Amino acid sequence: MFKKLSTILTILSLFKATQGYVCDSNTCKPPNCMCASPLPPGGIDPKDAPQFVILSYDDAVNDSTFGILQSMYKGLAHSNGCPVVATHFVQNIYTNYHQVQQLHAQGDEIALHTFNHSKGASLKEIQSGKTVLSTFAGIPESEIKGFRAPFLYYDNNLLQNVQDLGLLYDSSAPTVRQDASWPYTLDNGISDDSDCNANGICGTLTPHNGLWEIPLYSTFYSPTDPHSMDLDYDSNLLNVLKENFNFRYNGNRQPMAIAVHAIHCNEPEDKLKMYREFIKWCIGQKDVYFVTYSQLIEYMKNPVKASELAGHPAIDCSKFNTYKVKSDAEICDGIDNTGNGMIDDGLVESCGIGNTYFSTCFGCPTSEPSIDNPTPQRNGNRITIPAQGCSEGTWDPLTSSCVSTSGSTYLESISPEVITTDENKNNVGGPNSSSSSGALSSHLPTSIFTISLITLFINSLIHFM
């Protein structure tokens, strides 16, 4: 279910796309405006900046994907005790909302990918997707902040829809630059886009003031072979990932992205194991944090040195712990509150209507949710989570109230595998320092000309559904 685009960019179009970007950092200032730059925000020296890693999954969350993505990172935690978290760009069709609720409850971010995985979706379609996620997965509307375009196809209209909906960020623009920009706002249009030619918007993107772009950072198999999503398996994949990490870690510390479709992550099973091994290896390095996309923007708005990051909202996970309410009676909140090993046992309803199947804590709809009617009448008396969520504790859709932890937090029976940072490692070197395979770091494409030549060799940018 994917479309493979063969994109060969001309020197001219890339030159235009990159050259067309002009931003004056004297007038464009955080927190509401940020110029694209390969350097860390706030004038922070790269070696003092935190290294963020952003893990994202696209499309439906359901029985075909949930187990796979969970086995990539669930149960792993940083040395500060905060879990490894991911961001999910969720389409509505085929999605099981109770599984989405569980991901959110473990600290992941839920973002939008249109209701029906549509190219150039209308404002209404994006809005309906948001409403349905709030209604049936219990994601507070105020926490739904991001968007990724299906097929990575975006244009001015689509970004305007994203902005009109009041979302915080888009993450649809792939970049084939190794020394890519940190996230930036679209006040001056797109920088770094490898694909604007294919999308027909080179140099024509109008400003979208204050809307953040988190570039879709590519992974490079070699300096001339970037992949924006879904890596192919080979026995060297773990080293490839480590080299890509090191390029950033020893360079300008741009965030590293692992952007995948879960459905492809276990083909073969060894790939899945490598991803998990890579994630464990990353959090063993000093100053490395897996954060959600909106946490990354929290950092961009208020950048500090890694040594001053403690307590910063970008890495704060205390909120996730307030969700984990211990209770004698189960609450339908995506968490095993009683500690009997079963999440929301006895409280989840399985709905099947028309072609739509999902389970939910919020009552089965009496007709299929659709773009035109995202919130059909529901059976029972379950109450939708308020737009602002709970300031503390967890939402109980049966009693229509926020149940507070009142100090007693239920920690999961299987305690997370905390990876301790080796504080002495301030430079990780290569995946294996003695190896000579660190070809990436020695071939920085620094000039437009070099980048243009490189793009001539790119014959496949893969765009999955």
Ligand SMILES: *[C@@H]1O[C@H](CO)[C@@H](O)[C@H](O)[C@H]1NC(C)=O
């Ligand atoms: C999960 O969603 C995908 C689309 O993203 C679909 O192809 C697949 O059939 C779904 N699996 C289940 C079990 O519903």
Ligand SMILES: *[C@@H]1O[C@H](CO)[C@@H](O)[C@H](O)[C@H]1NC(C)=O
């Ligand atoms: C989703 O899109 C497909 C293909 O365009 C269409 O056939 C289907 O009716 C749409 N489904 C919904 C729920 O809008």
Ligand SMILES: *[C@@H]1O[C@H](CO)[C@@H](O)[C@H](O)[C@H]1NC(C)=O
């Ligand atoms: C490099 O890898 C080899 C084989 O795994 C290992 O024996 C060696 O100790 C490693 N070197 C470093 C510096 O990590």
Ligand SMILES: [Zn+2]
């Ligand atoms: Zn998609």
